[in-house]
Amino acid sequence: MTIASAAALVLLAGCGSGTGDSDGKASAGSAVVPKVSNDWALRYTGGTAGPADTKKSPIKVGYINQEGGAPAFPEASTGIDAAVAYINRELGGAKGHPVVLEKCVVQSEEDGQKCGTQMANDPEVKFVIEGVLTVGNKAIYSVLGGRKPIMEASPSTSDDLTAKGAYSYTPGGPGTIAGMAQFVAEQLPDVRRVAVLYADNPAGKASAEQFLKPQLQKLGVTDVKLVGVADTATGPDVAAAIQAAGGRQADTLLSFLTVPGCMATYDALQSLGITPRVVATGLCFGTPMTKHMRDVGSEDQVPDGWYFTNFGYSYFTPDEASGMATYVAKVKQYAPKNAEYTGFAGYTFANLMTAMKFVNEIGPDRLTSEAMAKAIESFEGPMMMVAGPIECGYSPVFAALCGSQIGVEQYKDGRWIQVATPLRDNAISIAQALGG
């Protein structure tokens, strides 16, 4: 089934898929490797300094990710593996209990069912952290939904967003798209015509048609053309889609496509000779994009002047207050050399750190799936590396969403500029747009 699943990509708009460069530094920007103490992490998780007691019984955390086929998201595992090492070696585990992952890898719908069943049947697994899945989600939620809580790193399919018992502290694709609309209408000047390229799958289509366009129109931008682009589209397909969306006449182009779509968008704009403002997702600032810029002879790390959405904080200018500095320092310390550490990696790391906070609060001896579900659902933030208040279930449509703000950064003249971020008190709230 791998050929089939390979063709079945979905909306991954909300997240960056940036990857580490060969020298280990974040590629799409001059990521600083901060020196941090463990104070922030100990405060956040409620842990105790020092290693976990290996004689104590382990806390088993379910972990499911899509790897090995096409597409695959191994960087999500880089993040959570680094978090396990950090927690066990420096944060005292969970009240002294070492943390271990019960891992299950998905490549097909059948694997999803297998992983869901594996997690459901294991009484020691009280909750599950999910990396990124574009296949097998339905089967996982069908088995696990409501039995054991699932913490999602970045919801990428419609099932991720609507599943019972699933929670995402990041606003995911719909949040990003709704936030994009608000950013374009309220913070960019002179926006009249907007061309939109969206990933042509159920989640992408629904987000574009039901949220992006109405939101833009509600905010006064009435000339909006949406064009779906297949996940396996070729470069020329994207050029044709830009043309169809009125890219030549538009003053702003919104793109929430996959990584090849990002490259193709850049190429198409160059080769069609048109220069609209571009607002893209974090998928467009990773290593593949940076390499592409080099290949086409550009000195820039990402396209100059483009705006990129994030979840409030930047990998490239890590701050201490959100925990981003801790993350960047620790993932570099514990992840294998040259491993990709931006994008999804950050949010699996943050999710495990947050889960440990809950386990420490509940107590390892009283840990149950129900208690964990209650803790996850009632969490109000602040969430590591994620902007804004957390309120699970605020969106009647996307029941799994808890995160309610996004940020925007711009790459201009070789520097990263934080345009909308909680650090400047201007993060974009999307709760209202999503029905909250």
Add this chain to the structure above:
Amino acid sequence: MRIPTAAIGLAALAGGAVVLARVLPDEATALLLGTGTGCLISAIALTIVLTFRGSGTVNFAAGAMAMEAAYVYDDLRRSGTLFPTDLSLGGPLGVLPAMVVALIASALLGALCHVLVFRPLRSAPPLSKVVASVGVLIVLQAIALLRYGSTPRSLQPILSKTPVRLSDDIIVPGDQLLLAGIVVVLTIALWAVFRFTRFGLATRAAAENERAATLLGFSPDFLAGANWILSAVLAGFLGILVATVNGSLDPVTITLLVVPALGAALLGGLTSFGVATAAGLGIAMTQSLIQVLSLEPWFPQAGSGPLPGVRETVPFVVIVIALVVRGQTLPTRGTVSPVKLPEIPRPRRLGAGAVVVAGGCAAGLLTLGPVWRLAITNTLIGALICLSLVVLTGYVGQISLAQMTLAGVSGFVLAKLASGAGVPFPLAPLAGALVATVFGLAMAVPALRVRGVNLAILTLAGGVAVEKLVFGNPAWSGGLEGAQVPSPALLGVSFGPRDPSSVLGDGKLPSPWFGIFCLAVVMAAAAGVANLHRSATGRRMLAVRSNERAAAAAGVSVAGTKLLAFGLAAFIAGLGGALSGYRFGSVSPEFFGGVASLTFLAYAYLGGITSLSGAGLGGFLVAGGVGFTALKQWVHVGDRWTLLVTGIGLVATAVMNPEGMAGALRETRRRLTRRKAVAP
């Protein structure tokens, strides 16, 4: 006569574009931009035609071969290593040396394909060749995935991407125009080679009549090998250019271009370079135009947007019409090739076999742990879909690459009826299977005039069209909520896989009762198929499979028999789709996509497509089935290797044992029996 036709077509396209450019510049630009993807499709289509003309094989791996060459080239450019090895050639190479080495590697790949895979299959039925080329596709994709993963990589451009202004309103990327020129030049060159050179004429002669060509002093084997090498080099050359125009490379995008490329090649009768090129361009240009038109208010709507799938469906409709018009209700005299078809064993000792299989499965479901319970359930559902191919392909010789699509139709109908309308079990799954039957009968209509590999390609394109048009429609897919399937329940008792059993088993998921239910459905379907084989209808099916002309002469209604086979096979596949919906608790377009049907044909073939036991063994091999579970549990073969193992297994089976694993087991049993008989 065909090149002029193609030239007229191309000229008409260009002329139309000029007129449009003045009247409707947006539409004209869309058409022109469509040539970009059109060139990619045409490039792959050209290599398909070349391979077919030279060796009589439809190369489903043409896109994968192009993709592989692009990886070789890019590795040489970046690091000087020779893909898929770590062998260094002393540092990064320039464009030309890298291209030359990559094309030498492509030539080697073509030679290997010929010598190891397709030469042994020269006299094999079309199905064996289709399966072998699907196997090559899977192997090449698996190698790329194992070596590089799925992360797309960027490629340095070779052709200039400078914008070219054709009028005030029309600007097109320069590299697309250059690629179009290269494809057209290559098309003309290939036509000239096959028209005027000794090599080309010899190849054409061998394609018409190998024996006569041999008498004239040509070696059909040499010609086939030379054409394989030539087509691999062509695929490599165009693959490199296509990848650089595309801007990025991954194991999927170029590989999947083979689907529209097959359609384009088919429109050219798998023999005309010119028509294939024109068709590739035409398909993409039409799709590009539809994309622009879909934004018009008059365009059919679904939900709050344009009806999805129209782009993918229109070319399919054109192909169907062209093939049906050009096809014949019966093959003409002399077109029935005297190839040896796989043996269809007469079902014997069915009762005993059924007891052993059902008893073994039931015992496994009730006594083994959750991992094996799940594997057995997956195997049973897989076996049911393979069984549908036994009826259609094994008994009647019709190659369908749409069985998973038909299963999906049933799954979506089940979801709609059970979740949306509250239709209870077993009415909802039966209704699903019946709707799948209607779709299957619709698919049989072109099969009345199209056969062999042409039919395979047609059904593949049809499957993709249904996937995009029907499954992608929010009304079917359920929009954001998806198409959910509730547990089956009878007399208030649920027995879905997620309903833990308090009566039997260990109380863990999946419920053994669901497995038992699947077992009952499979046994019932198998009994029906066994009886069909022994009946007069079954004999009529076998007659059609052997020789349609002879069957018709003997009074067999070929059309009626085909319709019946398509309908029955669709019903069985529909049952499989319904069970699959219950298994996952939902249905998704991706699981039932057109390409999934290719994989399922491969499983059925590996198991043995002509027998009940073959269907069972096919189910054994499916993703999540007993076979791969055993490999993982006992041999610790990682998930990442499963694709490569499947591909190699397919190629090896097609070459060494066209009757599949079941055939091999039968042969072994016969040998043992003979040995016993001659022993003193």
